[in-house]
Amino acid sequence: xxxxxxxxxxxxxxxxxxxxxxxxxxxxxxxxxxxxxxxxxxxxxxxxxxxxxxxxxxxxxxxxxxxxxxxxxxxxxxxxxxxxxxxxxxxxxxxxxxxxxxxxxxxxxxxxxxxxxxxxxxxxxxxxxxxxxxxxxxxxxxxxxxxxxxxxxxxxxxxxxxxxxxxxxxxxxxxxxxxxxxxxxxxxxxxxxxxxxxxxxxxxxxxxxxxxxxxxxxxxxxxxxxxxxxxxxxxxxxxxxxxxxxxxxxxxxxxxxxxxxxxxxxxxxxxxxxxxxxxxxxxxxxxxxxxxxxxxxxxxxxxxxxxxxxxxxxxxxxxxxxxxxxxxxxxxxxxxxx
Numbered sequence: 001x002x003x004x005x006x007x008x009x010x011x012x013x014x015x016x017x018x019x020x021x022x023x024x025x026x027x028x029x030x031x032x033x034x035x036x037x038x039x040x041x042x043x044x045x046x047x048x049x050x051x052x053x054x055x056x057x058x059x060x061x062x063x064x065x066x067x068x069x070x071x072x073x074x075x076x077x078x079x080x081x082x083x084x085x086x087x088x089x090x091x092x093x094x095x096x097x098x099x100x101x102x103x104x105x106x107x108x109x110x111x112x113x114x115x116x117x118x119x120x121x122x123x124x125x126x127x128x129x130x131x132x133x134x135x136x137x138x139x140x141x142x143x144x145x146x147x148x149x150x151x152x153x154x155x156x157x158x159x160x161x162x163x164x165x166x167x168x169x170x171x172x173x174x175x176x177x178x179x180x181x182x183x184x185x186x187x188x189x190x191x192x193x194x195x196x197x198x199x200x201x202x203x204x205x206x207x208x209x210x211x212x213x214x215x216x217x218x219x220x221x222x223x224x225x226x227x228x229x230x231x232x233x234x235x236x237x238x239x240x241x242x243x244x245x246x247x248x249x250x251x252x253x254x255x256x257x258x259x260x261x262x263x264x265x266x267x268x269x270x271x272x273x274x275x276x277x278x279x280x281x282x283x284x285x286x287x288x289x290x291x292x293x294x295x296x297x298x299x300x301x302x303x304x305x306x307x308x309x310x311x312x313x314x315x316x317x318x319x320x321x322x323x324x325x326x327x328x329x330x331x332x333x334x335x336x337x338x
Contacts, residue, residue, distance in 0.1 A: 002026065002336070003190070007183045008197030010038020011321040012308035014169045015069075016195045019329035021174035028191070029170060030181040036170060038308075039278065040162040040318065047222060049248050049255030050161055054278070055216060055265060056233055056246045057162060060152040061319035067154045069322065073168035076156040077252050081148040082231045085114065088238040092230055096148065097140040110140065114237055121243050122267050123214060123281065131282035159253050188303070193332070197308035199277060200295045208294045211313055213277035215270040221262045228260055242266045280313045289313070305332070 002025050006013045009031040017027045035041050039054040058081045061067065070076070084092040085101075093101040097110055105113055111127075119127040123134070141150075149155055158165045170177050183198055196203065201211045232250035236242060246263045248254045255261075270277045281288055292313040299306060307328060309316050316324065 002192040003028070005030070005187060005191040005194045006197075007031075007194065008038065008308055008311075009033075009036035009166065009170070009177065009179065010197065010308060011040065011318055012311075012316075012325045013038075013195065013197050014166055015322050015325035016307060016329050017175050018169050018172060019326060020333070021172040023329075023333045025174065027172075027175045029175060029177045030183060031177075031179050032182045034180050035163070036177060036179060037163050037166040040166070042161045042163050044161075044255070045220070045261060047255065047257040047259050047261060049257055049259075049261045050251075050253070051220065051248055051261065051263065052162070052246075053218070055218070055263070056251070057318060058149070058155065058157060059318055060149040060155045061317075062151070062153040063319055063323060064154070066319045066322050066326075067156070069326065070165065074165045075159040077159050078155065079157045079252050080155050081233075082146050083148045083233045083235060084229075084231045085235045085237055087113070092234070094146050095235055098146065099142055099144050102140070117239065118235065118237050118243060121241065123279075124267070124269065125283075129284050131284055131286070134282055157252060194304045195307050195328070196304055197306070197311045199310040200292065200299075200306050200313065203306075204295050204298055207298075208291050211288060211292055211295075212281040213270040214279040214281060215268050215273040215276045216278055217266045217268055217273055219264045219266070221264065223260050223262065224258070225260060226258060228262065277310055280309070280315060 004020055004025050004027050006017045006027055006029045009029050013029060014036065017029050021027050040052070040057045041054065042050055042052045045051050058079065059070070060081070083095045085095045086092055087105070091104070093104055097114060102110065116127045119130060123130055183196070188194060199211065201208070227247070227249065229245065229247040229250065233244055233246050235244045242264050244265050247260055248263070249257070249260050305328060306312060307325060308321060
């Protein structure tokens with residue numbers, strides 16, 4: 001039985017571990033954090049309100065195969081996500097921008113109200129310096145649909161939280177999991193193969209320079225009232241340093257306290273936040289991607305495969321991370337069965 005090391009217990013690492021374990025491989029999963037679940041980790045706070053420690057996660061996709069896979073590990077409930085934006089005058093409008101929002105603010109003002117100030121806060125650079133694909137992730141619409149993911153067939157959240165889903169994914173006789181464990185290159189000789197979700201530039205000691213990321217600082221606030229915001233998530237387009245606020249009780253099965261808990265998000269450079277890497281920076285010239293490709297060429301694919309957001313220097317939604325991990329696992333299994 002081959003021994004495989006999986007670095008990182010987020011969706012990419014946990015999915016690879018489960019796939020390989022079911023195929024008979026002995027899998028050792030490690031994570032430098034004190035918990036499994038990666039950025040989808042959640043917990044119940046002192047008010048019994050469920051908090052997503054690294055920002056709100058809504059599972060959305062039209063890929064039925066991926067939905068069937070995650071439903072193996074827990075019960076999920078339907079949830080259609082709505083987001084409002086608060087304007088500088090205090091009004092709430094729908095995001096992504098729809099026909100109603102265009103009428104309220106004027107279609108000619110959309111770029112300056114919603115995209116320029118938000119991008120400056122979120123990415124630390126002017127809108128014109130970013131790859132257009134970043135802005136295209138939040139399209140404008142010509143209808144009155146208020147849902148954030150109108151085209152995704154499946155929009156769900158785990159009834160008992162993401163952390164429980166991860167516990168169930170990793171609950172297999174061929175999987176050993178150790179948290180608060182940092183990868184070290186000295187571990188490589190103990191395994192037949194490694195799937196690594198650590199930052200690829202850090203693995204190679206930044207020999208081609210650091211790959212930039214944006215990070216988020218989170219601040220939780222408890223208030224003695226049942227509800228504050230009109231939707232679970234409100235974005236702020238104006239000059240305050242924070243980009244959005246989440247009110248957790250507006251999500252299903254996230255608590256029923258007389259109090260409410262809000263989480264405020266303030267973007268920053270990852271080096272200003274204990275090197276917590278959340279969002280790879282896609283610059284207009286593509287220089288960051290070219291630097292990543294230099295690192296990618298250094299990888300000995302006979303011994304190691306980089307996975308996940310930091311391993312591939314790419315933003316991945318949850319369903320994309322799982323889909324990629326399943327494909328990677330199937331290819332590995334098939335290649336080793338030849």
